[in-house]
Amino acid sequence: MLNQIAPQTHKKSCPQRIYTVSEITSKVKLLLEKTYSFIWISGEISNLKTAASGHVYLTLKDEKSQISAVMFRGQHRNISFGLENGLSVCGFGRISVYEPRGTYQLILEYLEPRGIGALLIEYEKLKQKLSAEGLFDSVHKKTLPVVPGNVAVITSATGAVIQDILHVSCRRFPNAAIYLIPVKVQGSGAADGIIHALELANHEPGIDVIIIARGGGSTEDLAEFNSESLARAIFASGKPVVSAIGHETDYTIADFVADLRAPTPSVAAELIFPNKNELLHVIKGLVLSLATHLDNIMRLQGLRVGQLSKRLVHPARKSHDLRIRIDDLHLHLAAAMNNQLRLAVQFSNAFQIRLMMSNPDHQCTNLYEKSLNLRRNLGNLVEKTLTEKRSVLRVLNARLETLSPEAILTRGYSITKKMSNDSIVGSIKDIDPGEKVQIIIHDGLLDGKITSKTLGK
Numbered sequence: 001m002l003n004q005i006a007p008q009t010h011k012k013s014c015p016q017r018i019y020t021v022s023e024i025t026s027k028v029k030l031l032l033e034k035t036y037s038f039i040w041i042s043g044e045i046s047n048l049k050t051a052a053s054g055h056v057y058l059t060l061k062d063e064k065s066q067i068s069a070v071m072f073r074g075q076h077r078n079i080s081f082g083l084e085n086g087l088s089v090c091g092f093g094r095i096s097v098y099e100p101r102g103t104y105q106l107i108l109e110y111l112e113p114r115g116i117g118a119l120l121i122e123y124e125k126l127k128q129k130l131s132a133e134g135l136f137d138s139v140h141k142k143t144l145p146v147v148p149g150n151v152a153v154i155t156s157a158t159g160a161v162i163q164d165i166l167h168v169s170c171r172r173f174p175n176a177a178i179y180l181i182p183v184k185v186q187g188s189g190a191a192d193g194i195i196h197a198l199e200l201a202n203h204e205p206g207i208d209v210i211i212i213a214r215g216g217g218s219t220e221d222l223a224e225f226n227s228e229s230l231a232r233a234i235f236a237s238g239k240p241v242v243s244a245i246g247h248e249t250d251y252t253i254a255d256f257v258a259d260l261r262a263p264t265p266s267v268a269a270e271l272i273f274p275n276k277n278e279l280l281h282v283i284k285g286l287v288l289s290l291a292t293h294l295d296n297i298m299r300l301q302g303l304r305v306g307q308l309s310k311r312l313v314h315p316a317r318k319s320h321d322l323r324i325r326i327d328d329l330h331l332h333l334a335a336a337m338n339n340q341l342r343l344a345v346q347f348s349n350a351f352q353i354r355l356m357m358s359n360p361d362h363q364c365t366n367l368y369e370k371s372l373n374l375r376r377n378l379g380n381l382v383e384k385t386l387t388e389k390r391s392v393l394r395v396l397n398a399r400l401e402t403l404s405p406e407a408i409l410t411r412g413y414s415i416t417k418k419m420s421n422d423s424i425v426g427s428i429k430d431i432d433p434g435e436k437v438q439i440i441i442h443d444g445l446l447d448g449k450i451t452s453k454t455l456g457k
Contacts, residue, residue: 021102029097032104036095040124041106042114043067045087056083060091060106069093069106079111088114120219123226126253130228135235135257142240142259147279148208148272150177152201154194155213157182161244161265165211168269173276179207185214191227198233198241209272210237212254213244213265225252234258244268409442416440419447428453 019027043060050056054073059066069091071079083089093108112120130136151169155161162180169176181197184190194212201210212234214225224230225245231253234241240259245252248263255261262268356362401407405415416425419436431437431450439446 022099025097025099025102028104029099032095032097038092038094038109040090040092040120041067042088042090045083045089046085048083048085058083060089067106068103069108071108071111075109081113083111090114090120092120123253126226126228126231127256130231130253130257135231140235144240144242144260144272145208147173147274148176150179150206151209151211151272152179152181152204152207153211153213154181154183154197154201155211155265156185159185159215161213161215164264164266165213165269168266169273172270173273173279175276176273179204186217186221186224190224191230194224195230195233198237202238207239210239210241211244211265211268211272212241212258213268214246215265216247216250222246222250222252225254227253230254231257242268242272406442409440414439414441428455 041060043062043066045058046061046066047059048056049058054076056071056076058069058071060069061067089111090113091106091108092110093106095104096107097104134140153162153165155165157180166178169178179201181200183193183197185194198210198212201207212225214222222245225243234243234254234257241257242260242262243252243255243258244262244265244267245254251261260268260271262271409415416431417423417438417440418425418431419438423430425431425437431453433450433452435450437448437450439448
């Protein structure tokens, strides 16, 4: 039984950002196209349609799934075989999303029948594996010698490849020696023969560069050059390896591992062998430049020798100047020593005075005299303070006696109190006729009774 979601709970679980359909479709498109930029895919063609524009629309399927695909007119023209429903193919392309409908599809760049496609898939897997191991990294590439003396060529003994290489080497640098190591260049076991030839070339101490070459051919013909064991043997070679396999558009695993890849065997020879005439021209230029540079150095050094000879002084004159300089330094040294001695005496006297002032007996005497002065000053200060305070006390006592009630009564004043509650009568309004009162004067008490009261003006 499904539980109904309460409105409050649903509101809290709702994400803060709400995507539009266009936004989420665009993000899916970006994610797919970035993750699967270019892939190999195999399947069976169905729903084949060719539009009036020349674009081909189809579906690739296998036993479990299917995917829509499109091949544009430009790529379709490059296919050498006819497309039809039910044909097993292997294709190369990229995943894309058609945003108006929100569907994903495969944009095909290349298609071929399944048999060759299997070889290409294995080729791509091995390429990714060796690349991940770093066998293709440029940091492992060895530098070719500028002027190779001995070159080993691993190729067929009967093909045109060796003749092309010999022709280019004789034209460009006839001084180089070419060593042919004949091998099979296609078919089963060819890779093992090439590996053995590589080992022979590496064990020959005079070899400077190794060329692995063959002419063009189909994918099946070049399959032996996509061997993993051959790739690892090329990578392990202690001498630079140049690959020249197939035509310019053919790329094998051996090309990626080799230290240098040439599109054809003739180009490989062009890259390896320098032009002898150009080298001689460069050498002549360097010799001329070196001679000019040496002439300039000799000229500058001659000028410098002339300038230094003018600055040379006769030894007798130099000796006389040095004697005068020594006498002058002697006088300065004596004056400096006298000055230092005078400063040392002043410092010694000052130090003795400071030492005498720091004597404990002297310090005790000073402290005792200071304590006596402090005691005298303290006694004088206390006596002065007491005298001033007594004078102030007498003044305050006189003022206090003047303001006391008893002093006021002696001047003829009296205090009247109500006998009923012992309160002082401060106003005529505080008492009524008939009430008993007590009158306080300076020398006694008077009892009385109020007979009448008259308000003052």
